[in-house]
Amino acid sequence: MMDEATVATLPAPNQPKLEAPDVDANALVRVEDLTIAFPDERGERYLPIVQQVSFAVRRNEILGLVGESGSGKTQTSLAILGLTRPPGRVLGGRVLIEGRDLYAMKEEERRQIRGRKVAMIFQSPRTSLNPLTSVGDQLVRVYVRHRGLSKRAAREEALAMLRKVGIAGPERVIRAYPHQLSGGMAQRVMIGMMVGCGPELLIADEPTTGLDVTIQAQIFELIQSVQADTGMSVLLITHDLGVVAETCHRVAVMQSGRLVESAPVEELFAHPRHPYTIRLLAAMLRPDRPPVAASDRTAAPDELPIAANGLCYRAVSVDAWEAAKVGPPAMVAVAPDHLVLCHPADTDATEGGA
Amino acid sequence: MSLGRYLLRRLALAAITLLGVIIAVFIMTRILPGDPVSVKAGQFATPAIRAEIKKELGLDKPLPVQLVDYIGNVFRGNLGQSTRSGQPVLSDLAQRLPATIELALASVILGAGIGIPLGIVAALRHNTKVDVAIQQVTILGAAIPIFWFGLVLIFLFYHVWHIAPPPVGRLNTNVNPPHTITGLYTVDSLLTGDWQALGNALAHLVLPAFALGFVVMSPFIKITRSAMLGVMGSDYVLAARSLGLSDREIVWQDALKNTLVSILTVGGIVLGYLLAGNVLIETIFSWPGIGFYAWNALTGSDYDAIQGFVLAVAIIYVGLNLAIDVAYSLIDPRIRLG
Amino acid sequence: MATIQPDDTALGGLPAALPLDDTLAVRPIGARWAGPLRRVPGAGLVGFVALGFIVILAIIGPWVAPYNPILPDTNAITAAPSTAHWLGTDQYGRDVLSRILSAARLDVTVAISITLLALVAGALLGGGAGYIGGFVDDVVMRFVDVLLSFPAFILALGMTAMLGNTTRNVVIAVAVAYTPYFVRLVRSEMLSLRESEYAAAAKTVGNSKARIMLYHLLPNAMPPALVQATLTLGWGILDVAGLSFLGVGIKPPTAEWGVLISDGAQYINSGQWWISVFPGIAILIAVLGFNLTGDWVRDNVLKR
Numbered sequence: 001m002m003d004e005a006t007v008a009t010l011p012a013p014n015q016p017k018l019e020a021p022d023v024d025a026n027a028l029v030r031v032e033d034l035t036i037a038f039p040d041e042r043g044e045r046y047l048p049i050v051q052q053v054s055f056a057v058r059r060n061e062i063l064g065l066v067g068e069s070g071s072g073k074t075q076t077s078l079a080i081l082g083l084t085r086p087p088g089r090v091l092g093g094r095v096l097i098e099g100r101d102l103y104a105m106k107e108e109e110r111r112q113i114r115g116r117k118v119a120m121i122f123q124s125p126r127t128s129l130n131p132l133t134s135v136g137d138q139l140v141r142v143y144v145r146h147r148g149l150s151k152r153a154a155r156e157e158a159l160a161m162l163r164k165v166g167i168a169g170p171e172r173v174i175r176a177y178p179h180q181l182s183g184g185m186a187q188r189v190m191i192g193m194m195v196g197c198g199p200e201l202l203i204a205d206e207p208t209t210g211l212d213v214t215i216q217a218q219i220f221e222l223i224q225s226v227q228a229d230t231g232m233s234v235l236l237i238t239h240d241l242g243v244v245a246e247t248c249h250r251v252a253v254m255q256s257g258r259l260v261e262s263a264p265v266e267e268l269f270a271h272p273r274h275p276y277t278i279r280l281l282a283a284m285l286r287p288d289r290p291p292v293a294a295s296d297r298t299a300a301p302d303e304l305p306i307a308a309n310g311l312c313y314r315a316v317s318v319d320a321w322e323a324a325k326v327g328p329p330a331m332v333a334v335a336p337d338h339l340v341l342c343h344p345a346d347t348d349a350t351e352g353g354a
Numbered sequence: 355m356s357l358g359r360y361l362l363r364r365l366a367l368a369a370i371t372l373l374g375v376i377i378a379v380f381i382m383t384r385i386l387p388g389d390p391v392s393v394k395a396g397q398f399a400t401p402a403i404r405a406e407i408k409k410e411l412g413l414d415k416p417l418p419v420q421l422v423d424y425i426g427n428v429f430r431g432n433l434g435q436s437t438r439s440g441q442p443v444l445s446d447l448a449q450r451l452p453a454t455i456e457l458a459l460a461s462v463i464l465g466a467g468i469g470i471p472l473g474i475v476a477a478l479r480h481n482t483k484v485d486v487a488i489q490q491v492t493i494l495g496a497a498i499p500i501f502w503f504g505l506v507l508i509f510l511f512y513h514v515w516h517i518a519p520p521p522v523g524r525l526n527t528n529v530n531p532p533h534t535i536t537g538l539y540t541v542d543s544l545l546t547g548d549w550q551a552l553g554n555a556l557a558h559l560v561l562p563a564f565a566l567g568f569v570v571m572s573p574f575i576k577i578t579r580s581a582m583l584g585v586m587g588s589d590y591v592l593a594a595r596s597l598g599l600s601d602r603e604i605v606w607q608d609a610l611k612n613t614l615v616s617i618l619t620v621g622g623i624v625l626g627y628l629l630a631g632n633v634l635i636e637t638i639f640s641w642p643g644i645g646f647y648a649w650n651a652l653t654g655s656d657y658d659a660i661q662g663f664v665l666a667v668a669i670i671y672v673g674l675n676l677a678i679d680v681a682y683s684l685i686d687p688r689i690r691l692g
Numbered sequence: 693m694a695t696i697q698p699d700d701t702a703l704g705g706l707p708a709a710l711p712l713d714d715t716l717a718v719r720p721i722g723a724r725w726a727g728p729l730r731r732v733p734g735a736g737l738v739g740f741v742a743l744g745f746i747v748i749l750a751i752i753g754p755w756v757a758p759y760n761p762i763l764p765d766t767n768a769i770t771a772a773p774s775t776a777h778w779l780g781t782d783q784y785g786r787d788v789l790s791r792i793l794s795a796a797r798l799d800v801t802v803a804i805s806i807t808l809l810a811l812v813a814g815a816l817l818g819g820g821a822g823y824i825g826g827f828v829d830d831v832v833m834r835f836v837d838v839l840l841s842f843p844a845f846i847l848a849l850g851m852t853a854m855l856g857n858t859t860r861n862v863v864i865a866v867a868v869a870y871t872p873y874f875v876r877l878v879r880s881e882m883l884s885l886r887e888s889e890y891a892a893a894a895k896t897v898g899n900s901k902a903r904i905m906l907y908h909l910l911p912n913a914m915p916p917a918l919v920q921a922t923l924t925l926g927w928g929i930l931d932v933a934g935l936s937f938l939g940v941g942i943k944p945p946t947a948e949w950g951v952l953i954s955d956g957a958q959y960i961n962s963g964q965w966w967i968s969v970f971p972g973i974a975i976l977i978a979v980l981g982f983n984l985t986g987d988w989v990r991d992n993v994l995k996r
Contacts, residue, residue, distance in 0.1 A: 371837050371838060371841050372841075374834060374835075374837065374841070375842070377838075378839070378842075379850070382850055382854050493735070494980075496983060497930075497976055497980045497983055498979075499930055499933055499934065499950075499953070499972055499975045499976070500934070501937050501953065502953050502968065502969075502971075502976075503972075505953065505957055505960050505968050505969075505972070506969060508960055508961065509960045509965050509969070513960065513961055513963060513965075625843075626843040626844070630844070630845035630934075633845075633938065634934055634938065638957070648849075649938055649939075652849075652938060652939060652940050653939055657853075657854075660854075661850070664842070664849070664850040667843065667846050668841050668842045668846070671842065671843060
């Protein structure tokens with residue numbers, strides 16, 4: 001019912017972004033100022049779920065996207081595939097896949113990208129398969145379509161792929177129906193299905209929800225080994241920082257629809273800057289540090305960081321905030337490849353330095 | 355539980371229910387305010403004759419014994435005797451059953467054949483004007499009195515526009531029925547190449563089947579629409595989309611199959627509408643099936659026939675519901691394979 | 693330290709909410725735009741109007757009717773609609789409009805009575821069965837199963853054929869046919885309520901079991917049954933009219949919409965359509981009114 005209209009980007013924040021130069025220009029996937037909104041209950045207004053999120057997934061890396069439930073991680077990942085589910089809409093921003101603007105394409109071109117260039121595995125693998133069709137039939141269908149194989153060749157491929165993802169007895173699994181698989185097996189099947197098409201980027205949306213801890217570890221190992229073998233990138237969405245520490249190369253942290261910090265893993269864990277990240281890390285019990293006092297761990301939901309002198313920030317009092325004449329938030333580079341969402345201040349009216 | 359055990363359980367439950375049904379009908383037959391003895395004996399019978407008749411009808415025995423007798427009779431196929439035709443009720447019903455089946459099948463074919471595509475369209479275009487229009491059709495179908503609708507159709511198509519044949523029976527009086535193979539005139543004339551009979555039979559079938567089909571259409575539209583919406587919003591459709599499958603491919607390869615399975619679940623409801631509406635429609639169109647027979651029995655106070663009809667309908671209803679359950683459990687691998 | 697309330701502008705960029713406006717210069721992406729799932733817009737309003745209309749007719753009908761609905765008038769047999777008789781007359785010269793108005797009261801009260809009867813019976817049986825459990829529950833459920841093995845209309849048909857077709861019997865027969873649905877709904881709610889803490893608390897305070905069931909739990913078990921009641925109001929009219937049409941419901945010369953339709957059935961083919969058509973429209977409006985209003989109530993009031 002909507003007329004096609006040209007994309008008009010919404011007003012950009014009036015501070016220039018200080019990105020890590022060069023590295024992201026050739027990134028596999030670039031998300032720029034992505035804004036996604038849903039209509040409110042009465043259908044009168046849009047409420048932003050994801051606000052002006054910008055990050056990039058580089059080649060041959062595992063990028064972790066971290067945040068609590070409701071932070072917008074899943075919506076962001078769906079938007080990368082152009083699969084935002086109505087009534088939600090992408091209101092602004094761009095998604096560039098190998099330099100091509102996803103939302104400027106026709107739907108047929110987008111469908112070419114899905115599966116072949118970018119694939120996705122979901123939280124609940126058993127319901128991600130059609131319950132009335134056998135697992136084998138579904139695998140074969142995907143391989144026939146995406147790799148142009150004959151049915152017989154596809155079946156062989158499916159068996160081989162199932163072995164590769166660590167399923168013993170693939171012949172039985174091929175004949176089985178999704179409800180007969182365990183959660184871990186189903187996720188392996190999904191990985192095999194998606195990876196079998198040779199994508200450049202695999203988005204894994206909390207792929208181990210509801211799985212046993214030991215199975216979780218196996219799945220992550222599998223993802224890592226596939227990544228190492230094929231050189232594909234992985235966007236790993238999770239709320240578990242422990243997984244991030246062990247699996248990812250870089251991390252991006254989301255809070256309430258905004259990307260608040262991104263950095264290489266070691267850097268983030270060693271020098272978190274954004275208050276939210278700090279608290280997130282503090283909430284993890286770590287054997288090498290004393291547990292953080294409860295009062296320090298509770299987050300004041302409205303604290304906003306300020307960058308003084310363009311670089312550092314700290315939550316301040318209301319008066320100091322007003323005195324500092326803060327501008328709209330932007331990503332600020334506090335170290336090479338380490339970006340933090342801050343409010344640039346005109347004057348240095350903060351309490352103390354970095 | 356394994357499929358075999360599940361089916362056995364359903365079968366056993368159905369059998370017990372049937373027994374209960376027979377008992378219920380028996381209770382119904384014995385709460386007659388009237389006196390069957392008087393009905394049979396007439397006004398001038400002497401007490402001796404009345405006692406004879408009472409014994410003949412088995413009404414002199416204690417009630418529990420009567421019940422057992424009745425159950426035994428039912429199992430032997432003895433549903434009593436029609437006072438109008440003089441024939442056993444069972445044979446009366448059996449003779450008329452094919453006509454009812456033909457009408458019921460035609461109605462289901464029409465209702466599902468139109469309703470299911472409409473439901474799919476409504477789901478794929480949901481919240482658009484098309485969807486709203488289809489929902490309005492559903493609302494109308496659920497509120498319309500079926501017998502009135504049949505009359506209106508007759509008025510318009512027969513009386514005003516002269517398109518339909520006279521609404522009496524399955525064939526014009528000057529057309530001979532085809533050779534009996536199935537008892538369904540349309541099928542039989544097709545099988546025997548009797549084109550005149552085929553044309554005439556179809557012409558007579560259209561209006562009543564459409565009247566009944568229109569009412570039956572509503573549950574089909576509703577279930578198809580909601581099943582389709584559920585499927586299109588499901589996780590596996592999202593996963594299929596993420597693989598680059600187009601909506602059309604998804605609908606044909608995945609969505610339809612899953613939706614059609616859900617449609618089976620309204621089979622019972624549709625059946626109920628059919629059996630009920632059947633009496634009304636057959637009466638209006640003088641369609642010689644069991645519904646028309648029941649109406650004649652009602653107006654003629656033919657109590658054995660009425661009871662036999664009610665019992666027969668219940669048995670059909672229970673049996674077909676069981677068949678639907680079985681079919682569903684065979685199709686859905688989650689039940690079939692446990 | 694005071695916390696800062698981030699207002700719309702402090703967050704920069706976007707306001708918290710944008711108007712839902714087709715003129716927003718953005719492109720819709722992906723699958724077809726679908727707003728919040730709505731029913732047919734305005735259905736509730738149509739339902740209210742229709743229902744109000746019918747209820748008003750039911751209340752004031754017999755006083756407003758221009759002619760006596762039962763007295764025949766040999767001067768105006770099967771007269772077409774005219775200024776004298778807005779909806780025409782039937783084969784006895786009776787004014788169709790007056791008959792319809794007179795029937796409105798009967799049909800509406802009958803439908804309400806049936807629903808109330810089935811609702812109360814179902815609530816007591818279902819609530820009792822669910823609460824007591826055990827043998828009582830088994831017996832009630834078997835009884836319900838047997839009743840449900842008949843299509844409701846056929847069951848009512850059989851019963852009125854046996855009992856005789858007075859208005860009272862018709863109401864009872866149809867109510868009996870509907871009761872199983874209510875029994876199941878209330879029982880299923882009661883089964884879970886029985887285990888609730890609320891019930892345990894009531895028991896510790898020393899209430900008798902009957903009191904607990906009736907006063908504390910049963911009211912909470914009702915909502916799904918109330919939803920069902922909104923449906924049976926419409927069904928009741930259709931089923932009673934159908935039974936009357938067949939001759940086993942309400943008897944002529946009593947004015948009931950189904951009776952009116954059957955009065956006129958034989959005249960349809962000779963062109964006097966008004967005798968049957970107008971009563972059917974009345975039924976349509978009434979059932980639409982009940983159904984659509986019921987839908988609206990379901991969606992806006994009973995969704996707890």
